[in-house]
Amino acid sequence: GAGVSQSPSNKVTEKGKDVELRCDPISGHTALYWYRQSLGQGLEFLIYFQGNSAPDKSGLPSDRFSAERTGGSVSTLTIQRTQQEDSAVYLCASSYLPYRGRNTGELFFGEGSRLTVL
Amino acid sequence: TQLLEQSPQFLSIQEGENLTVYCNSSSVFSSLQWYRQEPGEGPVLLVTVVTGGEVKKLKRLTFQFGDARKDSSLHITAAQPGDTGLYLCAGALGAGSYQLTFGKGTKLSVIP
Numbered sequence: 231g232a233g234v235s236q237s238p239s240n241k242v243t244e245k246g247k248d249v250e251l252r253c254d255p256i257s258g259h260t261a262l263y264w265y266r267q268s269l270g271q272g273l274e275f276l277i278y279f280q281g282n283s284a285p286d287k288s289g290l291p292s293d294r295f296s297a298e299r300t301g302g303s304v305s306t307l308t309i310q311r312t313q314q315e316d317s318a319v320y321l322c323a324s325s326y327l328p329y330r331g332r333n334t335g336e337l338f339f340g341e342g343s344r345l346t347v348l
Numbered sequence: 349t350q351l352l353e354q355s356p357q358f359l360s361i362q363e364g365e366n367l368t369v370y371c372n373s374s375s376v377f378s379s380l381q382w383y384r385q386e387p388g389e390g391p392v393l394l395v396t397v398v399t400g401g402e403v404k405k406l407k408r409l410t411f412q413f414g415d416a417r418k419d420s421s422l423h424i425t426a427a428q429p430g431d432t433g434l435y436l437c438a439g440a441l442g443a444g445s446y447q448l449t450f451g452k453g454t455k456l457s458v459i460p
Contacts, residue, residue, distance in 0.1 A: 234390070261446070272352070272436060273391070273450035280446070289447075321390055336381075337448065339390025 232256070234340035236322050242346045243312055251307040251343045255324030262305050263325070263337065264297060268318040276320075279305060312347045319344050351375060352437055352451035360457040364426050369454040371437035372419045378440050380413055380420050381448070385434040394422075427458045 235254040243249050255262050261280050265273040275289040279299040290296070294312075299305040309316055323337040353372045361367055371380070379398040383391035395404050397413035397420060404411045408431075410423040424431055434455050438448040 263448075265450075272350075272354075272452040273438075273448075275447050275449070278446060286447070323390070336393045336396070337391075339392070341389050 234322055234324050234338050236320075236340035236343050238343055239341065240344045240346075242348065244348050245314060246311055248308065248310045249312055249345060251309075251320050251322075251345070253305045253307070253322030253324075253340060255303065255305070255322070256326075256338055257303075259324035259326050259338070260302070261325040261327065261335075262299055263323045264305070264307050265321045265323065266318045267321055267342070273321065276307070309345075312345075314347045317345055317347045350452065351441075351449045352439060354435075354437060354451035354454050356454060357452065358455050358457075360459065361427055363428060363458055363460050366423070366425050367427055367456070368421055368423045369435055369456070370419065370421050371439075371451055373439070374418065375439075375441060376417050378417070378442060378445065380417075380437060380439040382411055382420070382422055383436045383438060385436060385453070386432075391434075391436055424456075427456075429458045429460050432456055432458050 237252045263278050264276040266276055267273050277297045278286040294310045297307045319342040321339050321342045323339045325335045325337050327335040355370045381396045382394045384394055385391040395411045400415045400417045402413045408425045412421045434453045436450050436453045438450045
């Protein structure tokens with residue numbers, strides 16, 4: 231498809247289980263972002279990948295969260311030992327250019343993966 | 349502390365009315381973007397403003413970036429039901445920043 235693809239669209243898991251969320255960005259986009267959107271909240275930055283550079287992991291809320299991007303394309307966000315507070319919509323976005331201040335780069339978002347931790 | 353404060357949080361209006369939503373901060377942003385998000389979908393970019401005092405128009409939508417680049421507003425003229433959605437502002441703090449900071453959004457409902 232032409233847009234950012236995320237899977238699964240919905241995931242219900244039990245507390246303590248590990249989950250993997252996948253993002254397939256738009257072909258040719260070098261920048262990839264993960265955001266988290268909780269009910270009533272804005273988008274919370276989690277992690278950023280740009281080309282072969284080291285990712286910016288400064289937004290990851292704990293060491294239970296990790297992400298990787300293989301071959302500069304597909305990315306996987308892994309949450310270990312899930313907690314109820316991890317319940318949220320996890321949004322992935324890609325961009326042709328990294329968004330840097332006055333650079334008018336546009337982020338293209340996927341539809342998100344809704345995670346529910348029981 | 350929320351870096352970008354959006355107001356109002358909720359807005360319900362009749363079709364044909366005008367409205368303004370606000371995005372405020374005590375920080376200076378290099379640029380600011382507005383996105384619209386519909387239920388079950390990701391946000392979609394509406395506009396980017398980069399110059400203090402800049403005004404951009406997109407059909408019935410008018411976006412303004414404050415002179416000090418700390419605030420922005422979105423004005424919708426003659427709102428239509430298709431304008432319903434969550435409006436998010438997002439800003440980049442520095443010229444070298446690639447992190448977009450998002451506000452919590454304004455949830456707009458336009459009643460036919």
